[in-house]
Amino acid sequence: MDVMRGMTLFLMLFVNDLFVPGVPKWLLHSEADVDGMGLADWVFPGFLFMVGMAVPYAVTAREKMGESIRQIFVHIVGRTASLLLISILILNGGRVDASQTGMSSFLWLGLLYLCVFLIWNRYPTKLGNQGVFKGLRLIGVVGICYLVYAFRAKEGKGLEIGWWGILGLIGWGYFAAATTFVLSRGRLAIVVCSWLLFLMLNILSQTVLKLHIPIIGKYLNVLLSGNVPCIVLAGTIIGILIRRYAAVPNLLLRWMLVIGLLWLIGGFVLRSWFILSKIHGTPSWALVCCGISVLLLLGIYYIIDIQKYDKGIFVFEEAGKNSLTTYLAPDLIYFICWGFQIPLFFYKQSDHMVLAVGGSLVWACAMLWYAILLKKVNIYLKL
Numbered sequence: 460m461d462v463m464r465g466m467t468l469f470l471m472l473f474v475n476d477l478f479v480p481g482v483p484k485w486l487l488h489s490e491a492d493v494d495g496m497g498l499a500d501w502v503f504p505g506f507l508f509m510v511g512m513a514v515p516y517a518v519t520a521r522e523k524m525g526e527s528i529r530q531i532f533v534h535i536v537g538r539t540a541s542l543l544l545i546s547i548l549i550l551n552g553g554r555v556d557a558s559q560t561g562m563s564s565f566l567w568l569g570l571l572y573l574c575v576f577l578i579w580n581r582y583p584t585k586l587g588n589q590g591v592f593k594g595l596r597l598i599g600v601v602g603i604c605y606l607v608y609a610f611r612a613k614e615g616k617g618l619e620i621g622w623w624g625i626l627g628l629i630g631w632g633y634f635a636a637a638t639t640f641v642l643s644r645g646r647l648a649i650v651v652c653s654w655l656l657f658l659m660l661n662i663l664s665q666t667v668l669k670l671h672i673p674i675i676g677k678y679l680n681v682l683l684s685g686n687v688p689c690i691v692l693a694g695t696i697i698g699i700l701i702r703r704y705a706a707v708p709n710l711l712l713r714w715m716l717v718i719g720l721l722w723l724i725g726g727f728v729l730r731s732w733f734i735l736s737k738i739h740g741t742p743s744w745a746l747v748c749c750g751i752s753v754l755l756l757l758g759i760y761y762i763i764d765i766q767k768y769d770k771g772i773f774v775f776e777e778a779g780k781n782s783l784t785t786y787l788a789p790d791l792i793y794f795i796c797w798g799f800q801i802p803l804f805f806y807k808q809s810d811h812m813v814l815a816v817g818g819s820l821v822w823a824c825a826m827l828w829y830a831i832l833l834k835k836v837n838i839y840l841k842l
Contacts, residue, residue: 460516460698463759464509465775465827468785471506472823474499481809482816491738494730496747500737503625504690504748505755509779510629511636511694512756515702518640528641535637541842542630543623545575548603550624551610559611565798567606572791574602579783581841623681625786631681632691640695647699654692660685661742665733686740693722693749697756708765715757723750778827783840785830789822792829 477486477499488499521531552568560567577599582592610618623631635657643649663669664684672679681687697715704711726735726746733741762768778785796803806818833839 460509460512460701460756461776461779462763462772463756463775463779464506464513464782465777465779465785466759467502467505467509468778468782469775469823469827470498470502471786472789472826473819474502476819476822478807478809478815478819481807481812482819483812486816488737489735491736492734494734494736496735496737496744500735500744501748501751503628504737504745505752506782507629507632507687507690508694508697508749508752510633511691511696512698512701514633514636514640514691514695515645515698518637518645519702531641532638535634535641538842539630539634541579542626542633546624546627546630547618547620548607549626550621551612551618554612554616554619556611556613559615560609562609563798565794567610569791569794569798570602571606572787572794574599574606575787576838576840577602579840579842580837581839583837620678628681628687632687635682635688636691636695639692645699647696647703650692650695650699654689654696657685657689657692658742658745661689661740661745662729662733665739665741684740686742686745689742689745690749694752697753701760708760712757712761712765715753715760719750719753719757721750722746722753726750774824774827774831777831777834781830781834781839783842784833784838785827787840788830788833788838789826 474486479487485497486499487497489495489497518531521534526534548571549568552564552571555562555564555567557563562570577595580595582589582595607618612619635653639650639653643653660670661684664686670683672683676683697718700714700718701711704714723746726743726749729741729743729746733743735741735744735747737744763772792803795801804818804822806814808815
């Protein structure tokens with residue numbers, strides 16, 4: 460699971476860094492109204508799927524620590540709220556008006572990321588500097604409060620909630636899957652029914668029967684549209700099956716193969732009514748992505764867990780264990796390079812496709828090692 464999550468993060472960093480005019484279209488997102496998928500159209504739902512897979516293991520680990528259902532649910536709400544807050548602030552960073560805020564967008568975002576790491580870093584527990592660590596967290600909290608206070612967009616506008624952003628979508632999907640798993644006590648039948656419910660909501664969201672709730676509907680749109688929760692809960696279903704049938708791998712592989720093929724077939728059947736579109740979040744796209752994720756996981760599981768082949772997986776495994784840091788830390792380098800006009804991204808050009816693609820591959824690989832090095836010096840985000 461950690462290896463596939465790390466590989467998905469590698470691909471996320473790769474496709475996010477691609478210079479669109481200089482690379483093949485099959486590596487990029489398809490346009491909203493185009494019926495098709497590029498590599499980038501699978502990567503994020505692949506990560507959402509892995510978020511769902513981790514839910515049964517995370518909840519079980521907390522139960523073994525003696526936490527009650529109520530305590531676990533409070534943790535779920537807190538983690539969701541943290542992801543939503545960070546995502547909203549990051550999205551608004553691009554709206555900063557330097558003349559009114561007193562700092563550039565790059566500086567505001569750089570300080571925001573610094574505060575995020577100060578607050579949510581997992582500090583060492585065995586060292587005798589707990590007072591210092593609490594002080595660093597307090598500095599981070601005060602820093603974010605100041606950034607929110609100082610924030611001004613054009614015409615003096617304040618913070619806004621548009622779309623929820625990558626972390627926000629992860630937060631809502633995690634909330635749906637984790638809440639379902641906890642309240643159902645991990646019963647597979649109930650989790651499957653919940654998945655079917657969100658799949659139906661996703662189908663309805665593409666029709667005139669789209670569910671709408673006045674006032675709060677725009678804030679709950681991720682849940683009401685069903686698309687993201689459907690993908691995350693698909694991962695939770697597979698996570699439950701892996702825990703249940705880990706001792707009989709041949710049976711588990713057959714289940715995964717059947718489910719993966721059924722989701723793929725279901726996606727292409729729904730394609731008769733809904734195009735494959737990540738931008739529109741269609742149910743056909745969701746099912747096809749879930750099918751691809753299961754079949755890829757099946758291959759990785761067979762190679763690593765059954766054939767015991769683990770050469771070259773260290774970097775992906777470590778990145779998968781440290782996913783939030785791996786995803787966010789590279790942005791600091793972007794802000795520094797853009798803010799100080801450092802020509803690190805010379806490979807982003809349209810004249811040489813091999814250089815453009817190869818540069819982004821090297822960047823993604825380097826960022827995995829960057830996150831690993833940060834963890835070695837106790838810089839490790841944990842919500």
